Amino acid sequence: MKSLLVTIVSLLALSCGSIATSAKETVMYKKIDKDGNVVFTDKPIPGSKPITVKTDVNVVSTPKPAYKAPTISDSSEEDDDEKKFKYEVLAIDTPKNDEGIRANDGRINVIVAVTPNLRPNHSVQLKLDGNNVGQAQKIPYFNLTEVERGTHQLQAMIIDDDSGETVQSSDAISFHALIASRLNQNRRKKR
Secondary structure, X not given: OHHXXXXXXXXXXXXXXXXXXXXXXXXXXXXXXXXXXXXXEOOOOOOOEEEEEEOOOOXXXXXXXXXXXXXXXXXXXXXXXXXXXXXXXXXXXEOOOXXXXXXXXXXXXXXEEEEOXXXXXXXXXXXXXXEEEEEEEOOOEEEEOOOOOEEEEEEEEEEEOOOOOEEEEOOOEEEXXXXXXXXXXXXXXXX
C-alpha cells in the first residue's frame, strides 16, 4: 500500500512538473518554402521542423505612462507659469504712431499685433484716450466710430477672462484724426 501511495504521488509530481514545463514552453513549426521564405505555424505541415519556444522569456514590461495626475502644487505651478507668461509682441499695428488718418466719417480701423496668438482665456481690450472702447474681445481688430478730429492716444491690453486682470499692456501710440471742418463746407460749394 505504501509503495502504491509513493507511486501515485510520484506520478502526480511528474504530471504537475510537465504541466508547469508545458506552460513555459510552446512547440512551433518552421518551414522554408520554395522561394526561401521562412514560415512559422503552430500546427505541423509537411516538411516543417518542430521548434520549442520558451514563453516565459519573451516577457516585455510596458513602460509606465508619462502622465502624472495633477496635484495641488502642480496647479499652483501652472498658475505661476500663467502669471510669468508674456506675449512676445503686443503693439498697435494700425494706425502707426503719430500717423494722420483722414476720417471724415469718424471711423478708424485699429489692428493690434499679438504674438503668439491669444490664449483661450485671454481677450484684447482697447483704450482710446485712457477709456475702454467697447468690450474686450478675442479678435485683435477694432472699428472705432465717432472719433472726433484731433490727436488721440491708443493702447491695447490683454485681459484675463477669469480674473478680469490686465495681463500685459502695449505701449501707447498717438494718431491724428483728420476730419474736414464743418466751417469749410461753404468753400466747397462755391468751387
